[in-house]
Amino acid sequence: MPTEPETDYDPELGRKFIFVTGGVMSGLGKGITAASTGRLLKNAGFDVTAVKIDPYLNVDAGTMNPFQHGEVYVLKDGGEVDLDLGNYERFLDIDMTFDHNVTTGKTYQHVIEKERAGDYLGRTVQIIPHITDDIKRRIREAAEGNDVCIIEVGGTVGDIEGMPYLEALRQFAHEEDEDDILFTHVTLVPYSKNGEQKTKPTQHSVKELRSIGLQPDILVGRCSDKLDIDTKEKIALFCDVPTEAVFSNPDVDDIYHVPLMVEEEGLDEYVMQELDIASEALPEDERENRWRDLVTQQTEGEVEVALVGKYDLEDAYMSVHEALKHAGLEKNVDVNVRWVNSEKMSDHHADRMREADAIVVPGGFGARGTEGKIDAIQYARENDVPFLGLCLGFQMAVVEYARNVLDLDDAHSAELDEDTPHPVIDILPEQYEIEDMGGTMRLGAHETDIDSNTLAATLYGGESCTERHRHRYEVNPEYIDDLEAAGLKFSGRAGNRMEILELAPEVHPYFIGTQFHPEFRSRPTRASPPFVGLLEAVLGDDPHTVTTEEVSH
Numbered sequence: 001m002p003t004e005p006e007t008d009y010d011p012e013l014g015r016k017f018i019f020v021t022g023g024v025m026s027g028l029g030k031g032i033t034a035a036s037t038g039r040l041l042k043n044a045g046f047d048v049t050a051v052k053i054d055p056y057l058n059v060d061a062g063t064m065n066p067f068q069h070g071e072v073y074v075l076k077d078g079g080e081v082d083l084d085l086g087n088y089e090r091f092l093d094i095d096m097t098f099d100h101n102v103t104t105g106k107t108y109q110h111v112i113e114k115e116r117a118g119d120y121l122g123r124t125v126q127i128i129p130h131i132t133d134d135i136k137r138r139i140r141e142a143a144e145g146n147d148v149c150i151i152e153v154g155g156t157v158g159d160i161e162g163m164p165y166l167e168a169l170r171q172f173a174h175e176e177d178e179d180d181i182l183f184t185h186v187t188l189v190p191y192s193k194n195g196e197q198k199t200k201p202t203q204h205s206v207k208e209l210r211s212i213g214l215q216p217d218i219l220v221g222r223c224s225d226k227l228d229i230d231t232k233e234k235i236a237l238f239c240d241v242p243t244e245a246v247f248s249n250p251d252v253d254d255i256y257h258v259p260l261m262v263e264e265e266g267l268d269e270y271v272m273q274e275l276d277i278a279s280e281a282l283p284e285d286e287r288e289n290r291w292r293d294l295v296t297q298q299t300e301g302e303v304e305v306a307l308v309g310k311y312d313l314e315d316a317y318m319s320v321h322e323a324l325k326h327a328g329l330e331k332n333v334d335v336n337v338r339w340v341n342s343e344k345m346s347d348h349h350a351d352r353m354r355e356a357d358a359i360v361v362p363g364g365f366g367a368r369g370t371e372g373k374i375d376a377i378q379y380a381r382e383n384d385v386p387f388l389g390l391c392l393g394f395q396m397a398v399v400e401y402a403r404n405v406l407d408l409d410d411a412h413s414a415e416l417d418e419d420t421p422h423p424v425i426d427i428l429p430e431q432y433e434i435e436d437m438g439g440t441m442r443l444g445a446h447e448t449d450i451d452s453n454t455l456a457a458t459l460y461g462g463e464s465c466t467e468r469h470r471h472r473y474e475v476n477p478e479y480i481d482d483l484e485a486a487g488l489k490f491s492g493r494a495g496n497r498m499e500i501l502e503l504a505p506e507v508h509p510y511f512i513g514t515q516f517h518p519e520f521r522s523r524p525t526r527a528s529p530p531f532v533g534l535l536e537a538v539l540g541d542d543p544h545t546v547t548t549e550e551v552s553h
Ligand code: GLN
Pocket: 362, 363, 364, 365, 366, 390, 391, 392, 393, 395, 415, 470, 471, 472, 473, 474
């Protein structure tokens, strides 16, 4: 077979690469371990980025069901990606781009398009080298400009889907200096009935890895406790690594404590030593420690927030949970999120909502559960309960106001009721002709102009903000004047698109909705203003006057 290697990438791009694979089973939290290691490298002064490899055939996560995959995370460039990228953005405090999510769909699509364009004329197009070359190119390009790039391979070693990636990594290691590459394998170390930590699953999964030519440099054992020294020695012996290269990753209540635990185990120092960058790290006393200070501070009090949505799955609203947590870190309180099923507002779920201090209605698609969301918004509005509506939550706040204040009885969003006589939320004009579902919404970061002397201006500390979007529908311009005359103020706009709504402070202590998703830019060290305002309203600091620190939003 003619298989000339195709070299359309620049082998000099990027510097140090940490590959992270998983064994035994998925869902071990290898992304969090990897992101935590990255956080510590960042604290030590290195520029760190990450790539998430998702070996599925979808081109991106945009069309995937949140119930199966958790939320679709949106990047500033509009990339709709796996929620793990959200963790990397939050842990590393970076903005990634669509190129940082490598999927099988994307890779094959690119190679097949090149084949159709005649770029491989005369040659047989194959997984090796064409797909593997494309994978390597993507990793190197995403790493460009950084000191360290962490590459997490989704799934588990042995999955058929993952094979081309592992082969690409093998070649990658072959092409780079040994000092520049580190393979970390995360596995499960279960307990036997008689309380013994079992290493067999780890041994088997490393054996599998080695059979495809990959020898891990570091092993991380997920276990409910720390690994015993005997366990580490056994893993070291059977997997052919030094005992110092075996690390524990015990269960913790709060993922933001994982960096502290990784540090305690010395994983970061080991990584720096193996990558030969330890001498370039900042001395311990000069390292960034804001993260540690924030996540270990003694909180004072607790705020209960009702999240009114249709999915009983924390991952489906992951960034909203995280953004609430960040606001809690900023206001020094614990935030308890209670899920309220918007399809069951007629039973005890409505009571659960009423017991909460604040109400959040998050984004969503489709009619299911929307009447419950509208009821929740009406309850918040009429009972002075601090309220934040996000995307669909913003749209439903407009519908609620139109129905109950403007008396437009059957007002609705055209997405949810095509025949409504009052489509107060309607399809974006540019969407009329679009038929494809993938990547065709209004996506990514867009600037919003904010009116002065509004709640939004106080929250954002200025007259503009740039936040991420993911929607197909928006406020219908025909109803804006009537809604505003009745007291619903659109305080943020992008051209003639309505981006932020709010009620005046005389009318409600905190009622705000955003067409964008502020949760995607929230970071532990930089909480998102609308979320901080929500907690301030609960805590009795008037968010209409408290100016949150200027946080470059
Ligand atoms: N379904 C609504 C729209 O497409 C809201 C989207 C969302 O909440 N992300 O406009």
